[in-house]
Structures are given as structure tokens and as C-alpha cells.
Amino acid sequence: MTCKLRHIHFLIRNITLITLIFSYHSLNAQVFNSDQNPPSLKWSQINTENFQILYPTPFETEAQRMASVLENIISREAYSLNKKPRKISVILQNQGTTSNGFVQLGPRRSEFYTTPSQSFDYQDWLNSLAVHEMRHVVQFDKLTGKLNAPFFEKLALAVFGITLPPWFYEGDAVGTETALTHAGRGRIPEWALIMRTNTLSGKKFSYSKDFFNSYKDLTPGYYQLGFFMNTKLRRDFGTGITDSIMTRISKNPLRPYSFSNSVKKYTGLSTRQLHDSTISELGKLWYQQTEKTAPLDYPAINKRKSNTPEHYLLPAAIPGDKILALKQSKARTPAIVEIDSAGRERRVTDIGLQEVAWFSYSAGKLVWDESRFDPRFHQRSFNVINIFDMQTRRAKQLTHRTRMFAPTLSPDGKTIIAVDISYSNRISLKLMDAARGKEIRIYNSPENYMLQMPAFSPDGKTVVVVAVAKTGKALFELNLESGTFSPLFPFQLQEILRPVYAGRQILFKAHYNGIDNIYRFNPNDRQIYQLTSARFGAFNPSYDTISHKLILNTFSGRGYDIAALNYSDTSGQNISTIKNTFIDYAAPLYDQEGHSNVFDSIQHKTYPVKRYHELSNLFYFHSLVPVAEENQFFDDYNVGIEMQSDNKLNTLSFYSRYQYNNALRKSEYLTGFNYKRYFPIFSIDYINRPRLIYRRVNQAGKTVLSPVTWRENEIKAEVTFPFTLNRFNNNYSFGFKTGTSYTNRYGIENGMPSLLKTLEYPMHYQFYASRNNRRSSRDLAPRWGQNITLTYRNYPFENRVEGELFTLRSTFYFPGLASNHSFQAAFNYQHGDGNYVNTVDIPRVSGYSYLSPIGNTRNTLLLDYRLPLLYPDWEAGPLAFIKRIKGGVFADFENIGKGDAFSPRSYGAELRADMNLLRFYLPNFDVGGKVIFLNEKPRQNPIFEFMATYSF
Incomplete structure (x- = not known):
């Protein structure tokens, strides 16, 4: 790298750092969950x-x-980083159906989403969360422990996120969860499936592509990448390497390239070299594993029409020699498709948002589960059951506001059984009528084991289900008549999923030989047999009672495929004769971390409980944040500093700010809050600021501009009623907001009669509504979408000022000529009079500042056609990784209906690229240029605009 390039790299990196710190209020709101729980929820606390x-x-x-659990494991979590963390709040969120967790600063807390998933590693879900998230707590304090509340938590969060790549801290946490337990994602072959497949298939992608992902290919993701790279560090350089790297960074976190320099200092490797050596070593180990397992090839039934990565999941045979599958693609949203014997496919029905891919077929019907938002309190969500009739081709939501997962149809299609999880994490199977969703019977889980993926027997009298305990997974069989659960084999450290009946035999996925394969359990001899020997893995078995074939998923570099093979009740190899070839890459970490399960020695005790009152915990001051605010009247910025408070239940956000108005060279003071506990959101803001306008006066026969200055107090208040919904493949939002303000002006110098000393309660009202299709990862916009906003402003309480303004903003999306293309039409209208006669409150045409005025703007019509051009995955050294290049053309119209010709005022084209800069995972940058042609006489030269936006 030349000296000049190093300087540019350093400059951009620091600009990015400053941008992130100044905008961290928006980053925090988007990266972490800032939603609320229902106000009726009562909270308690244990200290x-x-x-x-x-x-x-x-x-x-x-x-x-x-x-x-937390008290007993925290010392083991901190051991290899040599850092005892400070006390932290852990919030157990039980209202949602998402299985997740996070640690954050500003405010400092960890949140556990307590509902277990239908697919996770083979141990207790909350234990799994605890061992992972507590490692993040230690990481935060190790790196930024001196930057604490009440002033520096968001600075610490920004430094943490900017200094450490996500693969490092997430990979370290996954390594810790694996080393401290007998489970963990590092022990699950399917978790590393994409990375292993790419490596053995010769697709050795660059560090940047594996890290930042791709629109073109399947890449592992930074959790998987980070687990192996971190493990490589500790395998080769010992227990203390992570501690050494983080200690060096913590001493000077703003040192340029602090992380990569620290890795280089202690290992002699750049991050790229560490990636390459990790992949190289894994490739050799995985190749040796493949040689030992003697894999077979299973031809794919599905026919791929392009190189677009696509998954054909959960294959199931239906009459007519056809197969149903849940298709997921980078180019289209998920749908159930029908594939005939010639490999041709037909889209049957779209699928909405799911926690885990799932559907069940029987007797001409389909059922599946989907996530549903609570319309207002988004900490609460539901998992509902939908049903689709293949004959009438009609879909119906069968349950509402439920928490049921993995619904499965009985062989006659008349009943459904599903996993039900209560708000206190009581687990049961619920049997219901398939016509109306009416509950028939509830079967409580034995020992409250987590239950996963139930399936009916051919006669509909029993159900097989996966049970998860602290000691692993097992299969249980439920007798529907007696209501008794019987274990089929003991709990074991296996990722057992998707059990189905084949006659009286039971098929399921596990990894006894070290690779995911399909296994058969024989209830007569109580033995397990391996049926497949797939190169990369076999998954999601189903049994065709007509052809007596085993239908399953295999995997390739383009995604999950469908295969079929002959099946008999005597086929397969007994697992007692099979050698486990799993590449336990993290094995050296077990000795480094004490080589014992951290949950084996938990000393349980009962702690005192107190009520937690939201009103007495409204404020948590955590950060001083620098502010750079564009001055709305002058070409300058207001620069200042803001004190922020956010309470731990996300119900009150408060700020107090001082800033200096550079244009007027005077101080400004602001404070305000959002209160979000109840259905409406209440916002109040106060500002004290200087003001300046110029008035025309006659001096010695000449008209001159004379300055008028004053200070003013302004209080703004607003009430918002927001609603957000989702149903099948669509997202909906609508809401209403209204607000007012009161302004008091004082210290007026060189005043004029028309300048009011008070402005009392101007009102504004806004209604918005939208309906948009879900987007695939390649979609530039929704395929179909309708978005409308109506706003009305007036002065009902002010006799000295009159005027009203009505505006309509609308945006409509339509499919383009090819996949992932988008046509967008935005029509905007306004009508104002009185004090609003010159106000423009709608989007303007491109290049409007270069156009000659044609009177007041009444409406605009903005037409855009956008399309992806290339998915280059091109690396511009350390400066940028470009994932997608996209183009578009546009034509903008103004004041339609006025004049003789319907012609655009401006038109042009744009070329943009989606990229990651300087190896930062976030933010994602959209950078490009726009050429604008003005349609007026005399014709002017084209206008070139540079565009750069970022998102989290």
C-alpha cells in the first residue's frame, strides 16, 4: 500500500468513526430492540x-x-479474558416468539428472549443464551470498561463496534458457549454447512466475501466465520491470545487499525492471512473426514434454472408423482412450490415471516406457522397457524394471537398438532380441529422438556416428537388416547430434528457419524440405523407411502436440493458400528476453559424478590453524545453536546442538549422526552434559541435589508398512534399523529409590527397507511406496495395568523420487467393559503434548484425504474467491498394539469453501488452518482450529483 493510499484509508476510516459517533442515536435504535411490552405487564426483580x-x-x-445460573457461570465466562465484569441488568423478555438475545450499552443491559426455538443446540435454551450473552458482557467491560454511565456508554458502544469486527466478538462467544458446555453451535455440523461445502467444492472465497456476505453466492456468515477464525487463534497461539489482543486495544482503542495491528503483533498474521490459513486447515481436515465417510451421490430431483442460490426445503410427496417444497431464494420471497416428475415447478402459495422454515401436507391441505407482530407493543409477538386448501387454492389464518409452532396435519387432514409455549415457558402439545382451529386436547410435556417438530403416525393414533433437556435430545412418542409420553431412546448429545414415521419405523436427522444424515429407529429392537451417507449432509426426511421412497434434502454450493432413494424397514447400518468422524475444531479450547460443563455444578438458591416499578425507574442517564445539526435557515451547522437517558424497559427516552449556532454565534438549549409505555406515544420538546430575519426598509430613498433578531421559547407536543401488522406475505402500517406548539418571543431588536410575540397552538394532523410485499434480499423495492400520507396544518387558536396547508404524499411500487426490477411512481399534492402559501411540503423534482420558477409548486409526479446490473463481489483493496451495482432512470413532473404539454421538468439516470467500506460490517453504504437533464429552454448542461447514504 502506498503512503498516499494509507493516508486516504486513514482519513476515510476516521470520517466513518466520527459519522458513527454523531449518528449513534439512530444506530442504537435500529441495531437493538427498543420496542415496548404491553402496559398491563407487571415486573419483578431479583438482585x-x-x-x-x-x-x-x-x-x-x-x-x-x-x-x-448467571451467578455460577460468570467467573468461568471471564476466566480467559481476565476481567471481572461490573453488575449488569438482565431482562427476561417472555412476550415474544423470537428466540434471541443481546447485550448493549446505552442503556447497559442484556435481554434474553425466553421462548425456545424449534431448532437450536441440544441443551436448555436459557442456559444456551446465558453462556453466550455473558461472554459479550465480559467483552464489553474488557474493551471499554472505563467508559461508563452517566456520560460514556454510547461512546463505549461506538468504540466497541468500530474497533472489533463482529466475526471476532461473535466468534469468541460461540467458541465460549462450545468450550464451556457439552453442546454449543460449534458442535453442530449443519451450523458450518455452507462453509464446509464451499471449501470442499473449491469455492474458496476471499476474507471480505465470507465476512460481508454476497448477493450472488452462499456465504457462511460472520458467526460461523468468527467461530473458526477465533478457534484458529486459540489453537495456534494459546489461551491468552484473545486477552492479549483486547488488552492492547483497550489501552488505545482509537489507534488506527487497532484490531488488525494487534492480531499482527501477536500472531504475525493479517486478518486476511488468518482467514486464509483457517480455511486451508479446515479444508484439509474436512477432506480427510470425507475420505473416511465414503459419501454417496444422490441426484437432485429439482431442476435449477439459474445460478441463483435457492433452497428447496422440507420435501413431501403428494398424489400425481409430485413433490411439495418450501422454496427460499435470494431472488424471491419464500413460497411453497410444487415440482412434477420432469422437474418443472409451480408456485402454490407464498409464505410469510417464519422463525424456522416449516410446513406440513396431508389430505390435500397445507399448514404452516408464521410470526405476527403485536400492532403496537412489538416486544410481544405471536406465532399463528395458517391452512391452505390445495383444491380451492384458498389460504386462511386458523389461529390468532397464539404461541404455537411446527403444526402438523393428521393423515386424514382433520386435526393438527402443534407445540404450544406459554408465557411462563410451560411446554405442551396442542391438538386442534383443522377446520376451525378449535382446541381438542392439551398434552403437557413430561418434565417440561422443550418439544420440537411433532409428526403423526400413519394411523393417527400416536405422535413422535423431539424432546430437549439439559442433557441433550431424545425422541418421545405420545399416545393420543391415553395422553402418555414414552421415551424411545435416552437423551444424547445429538442435534436430532424432523422425526417422521415410515410405517412403524421412525426416520430423523442426526450426526452420529460426524455429518448430518438420515437415521432410522426400529421400535422392535430399539436400535438406530444410518440410512444415508451424504457428502455435505442429508436433512428433512419424509416418507412416500405410495412409492415407498425416502425423500430428503441434500446440500450443494447452490443450496438445499431434493433427493429420493429406495427405503425398506431393514436398510441401514447400525450406529454401534459407525465411527464418529466429526471435526471437533474447538477441542483445544475445552482444556483451556477447564474441560467441564459449566452447568454441571450450579448451586441453586432462592433469592429475595421485589416489585420493579416502572415509574420509579424512568430515568437512566447513560451518555453524552456530540451533535452536529444542520441549520434549517443558514448554510451552516449547530454543534453541541446532548445528555441522554433511556430507561431499561424502553418506555421513556429523555434528552437535554446545549448547542452553539455557528451562523448566529449564539447558544441554544433543548430538552425533551418520548413516553412510550401506553398505546399512544407522547412527545414533548422544548427549545430556547436565537432567530434572525431580514425586513425591507426604506432608507434615504433606497430599499435595504435590515436585520431583526430575537430569542424564543418554543414548546412542541405530539401524540402518535402507530400500528404495524403483518399477514402472510405483506406488511402493513397505519397510524395517526397530531401535535401543536407554543412560541414566545422576547429580546426583540429592530422589530416590526407584523412580528408576533406569541404564536399560540398551530395544529398539525397526519394520517398514514401502507401495504407492501415482503422483499427478498435482491429486491430493490417491494414487488407491490402502496403508501399514502395525508397531512393537514392550520391555526385554529390564533386570530392574528391564518392559513392552512393540506398535503398528500404517495408512493406506489410495481414489478419491473425482470426479476428484482422495480417501477416506482410517487404522486404528491399540496394546497396552501395564508401563512402557508409559499410553503413547499412535498418532494421536489430532481435538480429543482437549477430550474426556473414556474409559480408555486402544487404537485409532483416522480417516476423511477430501478434494476440490479451486476453482483461483482469486487474487493477494492482494504477500501471497499462492492456487492451490487444497480442502475435506474427517472422522469420528474411538476404541476401536472397546468400548461399544454405533459412533459417532465427533469429526467436522467443514476448508477449506484452497495458496498462495505474499510472492512466495517456496518453501516452498509449506498454510493453512486446521478445525471440530471433539465427540460427547459435555454437547455442547460447536465447536472451531476454524488450520492452517499448509509443504513444499519
């Missing part, structure tokens, strides 16, 4: 030496258990 545990009162049993 221990190291934790404050907040939880909904009905969740007390699990909260007490987690208090003991």
Missing part, C-alpha cells in the same frame, strides 16, 4: 451480587433459576 434480573412476574420460576 444478586453481579446481576439485576428483571422479569414479568409470572416468569418467576425461570427467573430464580437464571439468577443461580
